[in-house]
Amino acid sequence: MSYQKLFDHKISGEAAKSWRAEGKKAVGTLCCHIPVEILRAADVLPVRMRATGCGDSTDAEVWMSALSCSFARGILQRWMDGTYELDGMICSDGCMMPSRTFDNAQHINEKLGYGRYFQQIGAPRVYNEMGIAYFKKELQDLVEGLEKLSGNKVTDEKIKKFVSLYNEERALVKEVMDLRRAKNPVISGEDALKITLAACDIPVEEYIELLKELLADAKNRTPIKDKRARLMIIGSALDDPDYLKTVEDQGAIFVADALCYQSMAFTGQCEIDDNDVLGSLADFYLKRLVCPRMLTCRDELHAFILKACKDFAVDGIVYQKMQYCECCGGESLQLEKLLKEIDLPVLTVQREEKHSNVGQLAIRAEAFVEMVEKGE
Amino acid sequence: MSANSLDQMLLDGKISIVDYSCELIGGQVARAKEKKASYLWTLEAQYTMWTNIRDAHKNGKKVVWFGGIIPTELLAAFDCVPVYLDVAPIRLSPSPELAGKFIDEAHKYCPSTMCGLDAIELGMTVLDQFGDKPDAFIYSAVPCDSSRTAYPAMQKLLGVPTFIVDYPYRRDERGIQYLSDQTEKLIEFMEELTGEKLDWEKFKHYMGNANRCFDLQIKNANLRKHKPCPLPGRFLVMNSAINAMSYTEEMGNLLETEYKLGCALVEKGVSACPGGEKHRAAFLQDMLWSSAGTLDWLETQYGTSVVMDTFGFQHGDFYEHMDDRKDCLRTMAKKQQNDPMIHGAAGPTENYKYLVNELFEEYEPDVSIFMGHIGCKHTWASAKIITDMVQEKFGLPTLFIDVDGVDGRYKTNEDIKSQISEYMDTVVNG
Numbered sequence: 001m002s003y004q005k006l007f008d009h010k011i012s013g014e015a016a017k018s019w020r021a022e023g024k025k026a027v028g029t030l031c032c033h034i035p036v037e038i039l040r041a042a043d044v045l046p047v048r049m050r051a052t053g054c055g056d057s058t059d060a061e062v063w064m065s066a067l068s069c070s071f072a073r074g075i076l077q078r079w080m081d082g083t084y085e086l087d088g089m090i091c092s093d094g095c096m097m098p099s100r101t102f103d104n105a106q107h108i109n110e111k112l113g114y115g116r117y118f119q120q121i122g123a124p125r126v127y128n129e130m131g132i133a134y135f136k137k138e139l140q141d142l143v144e145g146l147e148k149l150s151g152n153k154v155t156d157e158k159i160k161k162f163v164s165l166y167n168e169e170r171a172l173v174k175e176v177m178d179l180r181r182a183k184n185p186v187i188s189g190e191d192a193l194k195i196t197l198a199a200c201d202i203p204v205e206e207y208i209e210l211l212k213e214l215l216a217d218a219k220n221r222t223p224i225k226d227k228r229a230r231l232m233i234i235g236s237a238l239d240d241p242d243y244l245k246t247v248e249d250q251g252a253i254f255v256a257d258a259l260c261y262q263s264m265a266f267t268g269q270c271e272i273d274d275n276d277v278l279g280s281l282a283d284f285y286l287k288r289l290v291c292p293r294m295l296t297c298r299d300e301l302h303a304f305i306l307k308a309c310k311d312f313a314v315d316g317i318v319y320q321k322m323q324y325c326e327c328c329g330g331e332s333l334q335l336e337k338l339l340k341e342i343d344l345p346v347l348t349v350q351r352e353e354k355h356s357n358v359g360q361l362a363i364r365a366e367a368f369v370e371m372v373e374k375g376e
Numbered sequence: 377m378s379a380n381s382l383d384q385m386l387l388d389g390k391i392s393i394v395d396y397s398c399e400l401i402g403g404q405v406a407r408a409k410e411k412k413a414s415y416l417w418t419l420e421a422q423y424t425m426w427t428n429i430r431d432a433h434k435n436g437k438k439v440v441w442f443g444g445i446i447p448t449e450l451l452a453a454f455d456c457v458p459v460y461l462d463v464a465p466i467r468l469s470p471s472p473e474l475a476g477k478f479i480d481e482a483h484k485y486c487p488s489t490m491c492g493l494d495a496i497e498l499g500m501t502v503l504d505q506f507g508d509k510p511d512a513f514i515y516s517a518v519p520c521d522s523s524r525t526a527y528p529a530m531q532k533l534l535g536v537p538t539f540i541v542d543y544p545y546r547r548d549e550r551g552i553q554y555l556s557d558q559t560e561k562l563i564e565f566m567e568e569l570t571g572e573k574l575d576w577e578k579f580k581h582y583m584g585n586a587n588r589c590f591d592l593q594i595k596n597a598n599l600r601k602h603k604p605c606p607l608p609g610r611f612l613v614m615n616s617a618i619n620a621m622s623y624t625e626e627m628g629n630l631l632e633t634e635y636k637l638g639c640a641l642v643e644k645g646v647s648a649c650p651g652g653e654k655h656r657a658a659f660l661q662d663m664l665w666s667s668a669g670t671l672d673w674l675e676t677q678y679g680t681s682v683v684m685d686t687f688g689f690q691h692g693d694f695y696e697h698m699d700d701r702k703d704c705l706r707t708m709a710k711k712q713q714n715d716p717m718i719h720g721a722a723g724p725t726e727n728y729k730y731l732v733n734e735l736f737e738e739y740e741p742d743v744s745i746f747m748g749h750i751g752c753k754h755t756w757a758s759a760k761i762i763t764d765m766v767q768e769k770f771g772l773p774t775l776f777i778d779v780d781g782v783d784g785r786y787k788t789n790e791d792i793k794s795q796i797s798e799y800m801d802t803v804v805n806g
Contacts, residue, residue, distance in 0.1 A: 064756070099724070100725065120546070126517070126540055295517055321487060325487065329490075330486045
């Protein structure tokens with residue numbers, strides 16, 4: 001199987017290492033409102049940062065306190081422990097916690113005199129003309145910052161080339177995720193998350209080839225038949241496939257998601273107006289539905305979840321909330337009402353980045369599967 | 377009616393928070409008048425605020441709820457009664473039972489780690505127990521993830537015309553322009569809501585009131601730089617009403633009385649600490665609304681004045697050219713950006729660091745306390761950067777205390793005092 005690399009979900013520094021060995025820059029990105037097309041147009045490799053497998057974030061806790069989201073803390077830990085060997089970090093203010101990961105990493109960088117590149121861009125929280133215009137200016141700052149870092153000129157033509165590539169990536173990921181519509185899908189929820197996590201570290205060109213190989217081989221993969229319940233997973237940033245495995249081991253399969261490290265990071269197609277390339281990117285990144293950080297997206301997000309439940313024939317939803325994650329933890333008030341109307345049960349679980357409550361989660365998942373499973 | 381039976385009625389859902397507050401403060405005002413108490417002035421502005429809210433509809437005025445920093449002078453110019461939502465949790469926070477009722481209601485739907493301020497605001501909306509339903513709701517994208525979760529949910533529950541002000545993450549010229557442009561849209565929203573064009577003369581009147589309030593707020597803050605600090609820490613809690621009431625004459629009167637009192641005390645060289653000022657403390661995070669008595673205790677027990685808190689620190693942006701619309705809206709944007717809670721907490725840690733540095737430079741505290749409201753997780757996540765700076769630049773070790781500034785059930789007053797005592801006895805006085 002030539003696309004095995006898609007299932008290596010651990011954080012890999014290989015691509016960044018090779019990239020940097022060629023004298024080019026590789027930069028970590030935090031949150032989903034950073035147009036990676038601009039980075040690539042500057043010949044800078046974007047590495048989407050995550051905390052996968054971070055069991056101990058003690059060092060980061062010293063900086064961010066125990067009252068912080070362990071996902072964001074885990075990323076700082078990974079940054080501090082050298083898992084990421086990168087030339088810098090770019091952050092958009094997705095929610096407050098990754099912004100603090102950025103602040104602390106920047107502070108440590110300055111304190112230790114590393115001289116790495118740090119850039120924060122502000123993404124509006126409303127989608128309207130004024131917001132787009134503001135965001136476009138922020139993106140112009142990003143262009144200038146990256147040009148300075150890389151020494152490369154960012155042109156409209158280069159951006160358009162990478163918009164086209166990333167659009168292809170988005171379409172292919174959708175095709176892969178849509179494989180889960182089948183009665184007996186050929187990929188599990190655990191594998192689906194591994195596949196999208198792989199995009200964090202691999203250059204888009206290589207990732208596209210791997211996805212194509214997977215799709216070409218899809219018909220040869222063994223359909224998963226022994227599952228009793230089709231579930232959707234929603235909620236906080238989740239970058240740990242083992243978490244999904246624990247639930248799936250109880251007889252379920254995740255066939256849909258609304259997660260920022262999974263389907264939501266690849267939604268839509270960016271359409272470029274040749275007369276306003278940066279404006280087009282600003283519009284696309286503000287408009288696309290990723291997470292509840294946008295104040296004007298709640299209804300749309302809920303509609304997306306309801307539609308996915310229907311399209312993927314979902315029997316129940318697992319709503320996982322990271323401890324200290326208010327951004328993604330507050331959907332219950334409206335969403336549960338809507339789900340009740342279509343008689344769709346929800347299992348709400350709290351979690352930490354470290355997957356420690358395996359036994360408890362398994363018991364709750366097993367009971368949930370028994371509740372929602374439908375006989376043939 | 378006794379406070380106990382009022383509490384019970386609020387707990388039982390028989391009265392609204394507005395009626396509760398009017399009754400409670402009304403009773404306190406009546407008793408203070410009867411006793412000719414010197415503190416009467418501290419109650420009057422609050423009473424006016426709550427009765428204005430209660431009687432708004434009766435007086436033919438529209439009620440506009442707002443969350444985050446929204447310019448009240450503009451809303452008042454449309455003859456509306458602005459209701460700053462934080463006044464409800466701050467009013468209820470001294471009673472763990474009352475605050476708990478609304479917090480628990482919100483926690484049925486939201487993370488239990490959500491800030492108590494926002495939880496109470498959401499809880500009271502779910503239970504429909506604040507008072508009259510507002511005619512409109514305006515909220516900002518700041519200060520934090522808790523408010524960004526609570527406000528949209530409240531918007532849905534209320535179903536009234538709503539306007540969102542999107543605050544930029546960084547505070548700079550681009551942000552000022554972005555906010556100014558949005559204020560033009562806000563004016564259009566208000567014109568549609570009220571069916572009236574903005575009356576600029578009226579607006580000028582309220583801008584004048586706001587200028588007066590902020591001028592006095594800064595003067596009072598400057599008084600606190602005196603050694604000894606003449607004003608009690610408790611006034612810092614009281615002064616935070618400025619975000620709700622800066623458009624009113626009553627707030628100006630309150631601050632003026634405070635200023636006169638402060639000036640008289642400075643002249644006499646009197647401290648707020650009965651036995652004289654031995655130490656000057658800075659609070660590096662939120663105010664301890666649920667236990668304001670701790671500030672009195674610090675003054676009596678340790679001779680320690682709380683000279684300033686980070687989120688009470690004011691910059692001072694004033695309307696200067698009141699006939700120049702563009703200039704007024706830019707000033708308004710600056711005021712919005714420079715509000716301490718927004719400037720310090722809602723943006724990059726650099727802003728917060730700047731604020732703390734200014735506080736230490738100007739007020740010269742010798743006691744540093746990070747009175748960390750647990751709902752303010754993003755300030756906790758900046759705390760080491762901030763307190764390292766305090767240690768390195770000002771040579772002061774900081775006491776960290778985790779508290780819930782709103783929900784007194786989290787930690788008892790005795791526990792809080794005990795933690796402070798250990799620090800005062802061993803580090804400060806040891």
